[in-house]
Amino acid sequence: MRKSVYRDLIILLTIFVASWAAFTYVPWGDIFSAPDVTVSIADEEKLGKLIVDYGILKDPTITIVRDKKIDSVMRMVTHLLVSKIGKTDFEYTFRIIKSDQVNAFTLPGGNIFIYTGLIEFCDSPEHLCAVLAHEIGHAEKRHVINKLAKELGLSLLFSVLGGNDNVMISEIGRTATSTVFDRAQEKEADDFSFQLMERSRINPKALAAFFRKLTDAYGASNEHLEILQTHPNNNSRIKASLEYKPDTGFVEKKIDIDWSNMVSTIKNWDSTQNN
Amino acid sequence: MDTGYHPLPQPEELPQRDKEDAMGAYLMMFAALGAGLPLPIINLIAAVIYYYINKKASRFVRFHTHQALISQIPTTLMNAIAVFWGLRILIYDDWGFTNIYKGYLVAVLLANILYFIFGIIGAIKANSGKMYYLLFFGKISYHSVFQIRPDEDAKAGKQENLPPKF
Numbered sequence: 001m002r003k004s005v006y007r008d009l010i011i012l013l014t015i016f017v018a019s020w021a022a023f024t025y026v027p028w029g030d031i032f033s034a035p036d037v038t039v040s041i042a043d044e045e046k047l048g049k050l051i052v053d054y055g056i057l058k059d060p061t062i063t064i065v066r067d068k069k070i071d072s073v074m075r076m077v078t079h080l081l082v083s084k085i086g087k088t089d090f091e092y093t094f095r096i097i098k099s100d101q102v103n104a105f106t107l108p109g110g111n112i113f114i115y116t117g118l119i120e121f122c123d124s125p126e127h128l129c130a131v132l133a134h135e136i137g138h139a140e141k142r143h144v145i146n147k148l149a150k151e152l153g154l155s156l157l158f159s160v161l162g163g164n165d166n167v168m169i170s171e172i173g174r175t176a177t178s179t180v181f182d183r184a185q186e187k188e189a190d191d192f193s194f195q196l197m198e199r200s201r202i203n204p205k206a207l208a209a210f211f212r213k214l215t216d217a218y219g220a221s222n223e224h225l226e227i228l229q230t231h232p233n234n235n236s237r238i239k240a241s242l243e244y245k246p247d248t249g250f251v252e253k254k255i256d257i258d259w260s261n262m263v264s265t266i267k268n269w270d271s272t273q274n275n
Numbered sequence: 276m277d278t279g280y281h282p283l284p285q286p287e288e289l290p291q292r293d294k295e296d297a298m299g300a301y302l303m304m305f306a307a308l309g310a311g312l313p314l315p316i317i318n319l320i321a322a323v324i325y326y327y328i329n330k331k332a333s334r335f336v337r338f339h340t341h342q343a344l345i346s347q348i349p350t351t352l353m354n355a356i357a358v359f360w361g362l363r364i365l366i367y368d369d370w371g372f373t374n375i376y377k378g379y380l381v382a383v384l385l386a387n388i389l390y391f392i393f394g395i396i397g398a399i400k401a402n403s404g405k406m407y408y409l410l411f412f413g414k415i416s417y418h419s420v421f422q423i424r425p426d427e428d429a430k431a432g433k434q435e436n437l438p439p440k441f
Binding site: 004005008009011012016019020021022023024025026236 | 349377418
């Protein structure tokens with residue numbers, strides 16, 4: 001009698017532990033994000049171009065910084081990252097917007113915008129790289145287009161692709177720039193940025209340093225900062241950045257840029273010297 | 276130290292009252308489970324109360340209340356862990372909504388569903404006067420209710436009303 005009781009107990013425990021283990025290894029992410037990628041790369045690029053052209057570049061309130069010196073520095077920094085993404089579907093375009101806000105955002109099709117306030121806020125080109133790598137992560141993981149599809153509906157996105165409905169496009173642009181990503185997406189973008197930084201020989205801890213500086217300056221929750229919007233999570237995000245272990249062969253390489261010069265150029269830039 | 280077991284009552288020997296009481300043990304548990312969802316402990320309390328109310332009942336009733344009681348301890352514990360683990364994730368945010376937790380939730384959900392199904396079967400069987408042994412718990416309950424314990428049975432069998440002593 002005793003033996004069979006123990007046998008029963010073991011059967012029950014085994015069933016429970018086995019089902020726990022089995023369901024733990026179910027790829028939940030794939031199941032729940034299955035309806036995601038429903039917009040093709042070509043459509044995303046087209047939509048991104050429309051939003052940038054009509055929603056940003058034609059917006060009189062937005063000034064895009066164009067300066068030979070700044071552009072050459074930006075080209076150097078972004079090339080460092082983009083060249084290490086590996087296989088990618090997008091042609092990345094980085095543009096700087098004149099604004100004191102410490103912010104950056106990603107539009108569909110690999111269009112990344114950085115505010116001058118953010119560049120001035122960065123202590124080093126590595127900080128900027130960390131933010132850019134994070135934004136590239138959002139683009140590579142197609143978070144923006146998925147959010148747009150979820151919030152506005154696919155039919156609306158596709159209807160815009162056909163005609164040139166400027167009002168609608170700038171409306172989509174507004175939704176895209178005010179997009180809030182969820183925690184899992186921020187984590188995904190963070191993880192992507194760590195790996196990208198490692199491949200670009202930038203210390204992944206730069207993201208933590210940047211986060212910390214942001215939280216010190218603006219408090220844990222600043223609704224203007226997309227990058228900080230999942231605020232209860234900030235400590236774990238800083239921790240993740242600090243704990244990220246690069247491969248053993250990883251050697252950090254300082255980016256050779258006169259950063260203070262870059263910052264002062266950005267500060268002194270005004271639209272009259274647009275060249 | 277098994278000293279043998281009391282004979283099992285057969286369906287036709289059992290009064291209708293006993294069958295209903297035995298079925299009540301399982302049904303009671305479901306009602307309390309619904310009420311106790313946010314804090315999955317109420318059903319356990321209800322089961323303990325039901326068990327003690329029926330302490331004096333026939334062995335058949337006691338077997339079913341005992342089985343209903345002990346078989347819900349693991350599920351209740353699992354549900355409680357799921358709730359507190361979830362709260363911990365929500366409040367402190369340092370454990371994260373991991374796959375381990377998701378897997379646990381699904382496993383617990385499955386356990387609850389299985390438990391529900393077996394509970395219903397138990398209630399139906401009890402109502403028709405049949406014994407029903409759940410895996411593991413059935414044997415424990417049978418052992419603790421039907422085992423012959425000479426001292427306890429003697430105590431229980433002690434007669435209150437005795438004829439006058441001549």
